Amino acid sequence: xxxxxxxxxxPGLYTAAGTGPxxxxxxxxxxxxxxxxxxxxxGPWPESGTAYLVDDPDAATLGVxxxxxxxxxxxxxxxxxxxxxxxxxPSGHGPVxxxxxGLYLGLPTVDEELxxxxxxxxxxxxxxxxxxxxxxxxxxxxxxxxxxxLNSTAAAHISAVCGLTGAMAAYSPFSDAGLTALIDGVLxxxxxxxxxxxxxxxxxxxxxxxxxxxxxxxxxxxxxxEGAAFLLARRAADGAGAADGxxxxxxGYGRAFGAAGEDRVEAVAEAVHAALxxxxxxxxxxxWVLPDAAWSADAAxxxxxxxxxxxxxxxxxxxxxxxxRATGVLGPAHPLAHTLLALHGLATGRxxxxxxxxxxxxxxxxxxxxxxxxxxxxQVCAAVLEGAGT
Amino acid sequence: xxxxxxxxxxxxxxxxxxxWQTVWEGLTAGRSAIRAWxxxxxDDFPVRYAAPVDDAAFTARYGDGGGADEPLERxxxxxxxxxxxxxxxxxxxxxxxxxxxxxxxGTAVGSGVPERDPYELLHAVGxxxxxxxxxxxxxxxxxxxxxxxxxxxxxLAAGIAARHRLRGPALNFSTACAGATHAIGHGFxxxxxxxxxxxxxxxxxxxxxxxxxxxxxxxGAPSTSELFGDRLxxxxxxxxxxxxxxxxxxxxxxxxxxxxxxxxxxxxxxLAGFGSSLDAYQVxxxxxxxxxxxxxxxxxxxxxxxxxxxxxxINAHGTSTxxxxxxETRAIKDVFAAGEHxxxxxxTANKTMLxxxxxxxxxxxxxxxxxxxxxxxxxxxxxxxxxxPACDLDYVPEKARYQEVSVAVSNSFGFGGLNASLxxxxxxx
Numbered sequence: 001x002x003x004x005x006x007x008x009x010x011p012g013l014y015t016a017a018g019t020g021p022x023x024x025x026x027x028x029x030x031x032x033x034x035x036x037x038x039x040x041x042x043g044p045w046p047e048s049g050t051a052y053l054v055d056d057p058d059a060a061t062l063g064v065x066x067x068x069x070x071x072x073x074x075x076x077x078x079x080x081x082x083x084x085x086x087x088x089x090p091s092g093h094g095p096v097x098x099x100x101x102g103l104y105l106g107l108p109t110v111d112e113e114l115x116x117x118x119x120x121x122x123x124x125x126x127x128x129x130x131x132x133x134x135x136x137x138x139x140x141x142x143x144x145x146x147x148x149x150l151n152s153t154a155a156a157h158i159s160a161v162c163g164l165t166g167a168m169a170a171y172s173p174f175s176d177a178g179l180t181a182l183i184d185g186v187l188x189x190x191x192x193x194x195x196x197x198x199x200x201x202x203x204x205x206x207x208x209x210x211x212x213x214x215x216x217x218x219x220x221x222x223x224x225x226e227g228a229a230f231l232l233a234r235r236a237a238d239g240a241g242a243a244d245g246x247x248x249x250x251x252g253y254g255r256a257f258g259a260a261g262e263d264r265v266e267a268v269a270e271a272v273h274a275a276l277x278x279x280x281x282x283x284x285x286x287x288w289v290l291p292d293a294a295w296s297a298d299a300a301x302x303x304x305x306x307x308x309x310x311x312x313x314x315x316x317x318x319x320x321x322x323x324x325r326a327t328g329v330l331g332p333a334h335p336l337a338h339t340l341l342a343l344h345g346l347a348t349g350r351x352x353x354x355x356x357x358x359x360x361x362x363x364x365x366x367x368x369x370x371x372x373x374x375x376x377x378x379q380v381c382a383a384v385l386e387g388a389g390t
Numbered sequence: 391x392x393x394x395x396x397x398x399x400x401x402x403x404x405x406x407x408x409x410w411q412t413v414w415e416g417l418t419a420g421r422s423a424i425r426a427w428x429x430x431x432x433d434d435f436p437v438r439y440a441a442p443v444d445d446a447a448f449t450a451r452y453g454d455g456g457g458a459d460e461p462l463e464r465x466x467x468x469x470x471x472x473x474x475x476x477x478x479x480x481x482x483x484x485x486x487x488x489x490x491x492x493x494x495x496g497t498a499v500g501s502g503v504p505e506r507d508p509y510e511l512l513h514a515v516g517x518x519x520x521x522x523x524x525x526x527x528x529x530x531x532x533x534x535x536x537x538x539x540x541x542x543x544x545x546l547a548a549g550i551a552a553r554h555r556l557r558g559p560a561l562n563f564s565t566a567c568a569g570a571t572h573a574i575g576h577g578f579x580x581x582x583x584x585x586x587x588x589x590x591x592x593x594x595x596x597x598x599x600x601x602x603x604x605x606x607x608x609x610g611a612p613s614t615s616e617l618f619g620d621r622l623x624x625x626x627x628x629x630x631x632x633x634x635x636x637x638x639x640x641x642x643x644x645x646x647x648x649x650x651x652x653x654x655x656x657x658x659x660x661l662a663g664f665g666s667s668l669d670a671y672q673v674x675x676x677x678x679x680x681x682x683x684x685x686x687x688x689x690x691x692x693x694x695x696x697x698x699x700x701x702x703x704i705n706a707h708g709t710s711t712x713x714x715x716x717x718e719t720r721a722i723k724d725v726f727a728a729g730e731h732x733x734x735x736x737x738t739a740n741k742t743m744l745x746x747x748x749x750x751x752x753x754x755x756x757x758x759x760x761x762x763x764x765x766x767x768x769x770x771x772x773x774x775x776x777x778x779p780a781c782d783l784d785y786v787p788e789k790a791r792y793q794e795v796s797v798a799v800s801n802s803f804g805f806g807g808l809n810a811s812l813x814x815x816x817x818x819x
Contacts, residue, residue: 044527071673099685103668107564109504109543113511114601120511120521127512130431137508137604138436146605147673147805150503152566156806159668165685167666168808169572172501172564173543180561184576187583193689208523209539212530216540255559255585257496259552267557377548379560 006189007236007388008182009247011340012086012200014078015227015327016052019085021344024337027326028352028359034326035223038206045221051206052225052328057081064161071147073110074226076154079202082228082333083158086198097163102194104185105158105170106178106201106332107151111209114149115140154202166194171332175292176255176375177201178229178332179383182339186233186250195238200230201332217376218296225328229336231343236388246347247388251368252278259378260298268306268374271382276310279368279384283314286384287366288351290338292374293324299374316365321352325359335373339385342369346387391584394647396817397658397760399480401472401592404638404754405441406744408451409475413640413744413754414761417769418790422743424620424634429600437612439622441636441745442598443468461536462545463505465750468639469546469594470553472753473497476590477554480643481655484554491653492645493587496558497550498577499641500569500593502749504538508600546594550641558586564749566804567707568666569593570640571752575664575690575810577644587649593750594639606635609674611711623746624773625708625739626715626781633709636745640753642760651819659760662797662815663694669807676713676807680721683707686809687725687799694813696797698726701735701813703768703793705759705800706785708739709746714803716780723783736791737783738762742772752802752810759800759814766794 013020016034017027027034035050057077059066062084069077087096115123119140126132147153155170167188171177178201185199204210206224214224236249254274258267276282291307294300311317323337330337345351351364373381402409405423406416416423427440443464452471454462462470474483481488482495510533514526533539544562551560559580563572570593577589597603606612613622613632624630650657667689669682676682691698707718726732740755747754762768767790774787800812 044524044530097670099667109538109564111504111539114506114508114605115511117511117514117521120515121519123509124512124515124519127509130429131433133508134429134432134435134600134604137600138607141601141604141608143608146602146609146611149605150566150805152564152569152804152808153673153806155565155668155808156673159670159807160672163670165668165670165682167689168565168668169576169666170564170808172562177562180559187579191579191583193693208527212527212533213539213542215530216535217542255496257548257551257557257560259548263557270557375544375548375560376542377544377560378552379544379548381559 001190003186003190003250005236006186006233006249007247008231008233008249008343010086010089010232011343012082012230013337013340014054014082014085015337016054016225017326021340024323024326025344028323029361031358051223053206054226068157071144071153072157073112073148074205075108075202076157078228079154079200080157080161082200082230083162083198086230086232087162099165100195101164102166102188102197103155103159103164103168104181104197104199105155106181107154107170107172108204108331109151109173110149111213112207114145164198174375175332175334175373176379176381179335179373179381182336182383183253189233189235196232196234199233200228201336202228203330203333214295218298220295220297220300222293222295223328225330227327227330227333229333229340231340246343248343248346248385249388250383251386252276252384254382256380257378264302264378265305267380268302269309271380272310275382275384281368283311285366286368286370287318287364288342288345288369289318289320290342290369291320291322291372293322293329293334294374295329296376303372303374319353321354335371338371342371342385393582393584395578395581395644395661396647396650397642397661398645398650398655399476399643400757401475401479402640402754402757403443403468403472404744405443405636408448410757417740417743417758418767420770420772420789422620422772424623424745436614437603437607438616439620439634440598441634443638463536463538463541464596464637465594466541466546466549469499470549472592472639472641473550473590476641476643488653492649494558495556495588496560496586497547497556497590498561498573499547500563500573500749501543501546502569502595503602504543505596505599506601507534507537510534550590565808566806567748567751568802568804568808568810569749571802571810571812574756575812578661578664581644581646588643588645590641590643592641592753595748595750596637597635597748598637621773623710623742625710625742625771626778626785627774628776628778630710630715632711633746636747638747639750640757642757657817659763660815660817662696663690663813665689665693666810671807673806676717676803680717682807682809683718683721683803684724686811690811690813696813698728699731701797701799702795703736703762703798705755706737706739707801707803708741716778719781719783732783735783736768736786738769738786739771740769756800756812759798762795763798763814763816767792
């Protein structure tokens, strides 16, 4: 069995644009402004007074006991919500859970503060004495922070809630982690390790410390967003059908690394060429290009240069399209949100194209989509998706 | 394509030594890296024992950890040093005869919680003594660049790839205490299916800082006992009382058999199988019947085409926590139930000597497993003086055992029930 025998279906998407690929598609076409104010940021970055935020799912929304909230941060809860949306859709996949069901996740790190601001005055006073600082941490740090600040706890929650005991992996912290989860999740099914794999990724919480981190890593001002994107990989032979909704398959993938400059451009091009070759096509066979929402200038330049190289000579080159204008930059979840848009487009024979500030729908000229992810430090993943019918 | 995968390079940095040879010599001699420990400047932190890296000796030997010119977390320094060591051991360091003879090389590492600066939020306190994000953001240039906020989880994998000009995938795994084992297992799979020709795989972690140790302590994970001094890590003993935290890194070079043979590289052992699982139970405790642990082991054996009765030894997760040890024992008995083969297994807990390297733990334990197979020595489980009745296997107590080890399993079970196992086999062409 190869990745061609694995169907990708059951989209679960939670972004500022709503709770499904349909919502996101419609918001993009309508040019809906989905941003909300983030007052803490308006000082150093006046242009960053808004971000693409989502509500923090509560216990009732998640269908869990309130104690789950004590061992999770917002991003773990967004992930759990994304997983539930995927599995709550049309039930063509039959009963969920058990040893044949695996889990593959792309997770950001948890970069929130450990102490509450209320404790900082005391920290300030104790700062000269490490012993007093240690005692303060012992008193003030939330009792379950060891779990809630551990990003992989999201996997534990999803596994427990959904009853998944299959093979698993979780990757972090940037967008390549999301596409790696897709690739390895599909491979786990193709290679017989899992019967089905729940694949997903989540964004970091839009937090002031995240902006500081992004700035250090060469942030180009792209606006962060929050959300989660999930889908299901399942053997086509298992009878997944129309009830599962639109379906696609991973026709090819490529992964590479290039730290900077020309190495990075070459890495992106190499990953794309590998994905195209595995898919048995070339650049002319791609109908829709969904590049990463690259939030650093270096990654954006490398991606653009590599796509120019790969698509040179293609008569009708598809213009790159990203959902960023309705979702913001979703970190690990971004390439998976793009994957879900591609599923929708491949099923309907449509694609989205940017037209200045507007987005228009148009026929998909070729039945394949290329999704890219570029990590912050030179990691690259590329995936070619093609329709698998409904 | 399905290729055999062999181990051709080793590297380790931990409390027991700054290279794999010293670590292996320590493990087989039954030497422990665990010692009395406190956070710098603190004399009453409740956790009083750990297995730290000797910082002065590390810096004297490796400088800042691989020729880096930017601020680095401790874990990244250790990881870069271990990776350089493993590549040199494999004859693949820059300038070596073997460098360039291997096709596509990638890297995969397991990492845990970033090392945060406990004082970082003080920059949020303004002149009026009141804290606020605008103040911190205005002063963001004062934040510690060697903290986990800036040295993100992917820094080690990317650092290894950049320094050694590896063009294959650079992956970072976040599966808690199973992180390194997942990284090794996925690297193995990538070679086996032909995506790459070699991988530098392993893990690095350092939790011996105030924020992380506070979080672990509040969960009740590390032992706070002072009853046994530096013999505190007592896996499978009735008096075990929690893990003993450690820091360090270990890396191995995995390579396709074809590549290793082509360049005449010495082979330590064959990595034959990998399996993983989820407990689907609780985030705070492992499944009481060890279902997830048993699944990971069974899958690794099936993946490697190894029957349970072929296994001679198990490098246990063996954390010395009240919950893990009897549950892992039960899982081993389930997997090796046929013919009561579990009675013939030599089970060892390296953490009694290394401490618990958390996300990196599986990497030095894989090295020990590989060398067990190569050398025919099973390291001991130290401090096993009064076996827990619920832990009734042969744990090789106190002294290393010389015995043939044809096939061995190495286990890693992470917080929240994220499990992974590897199968190592003696290499025969």
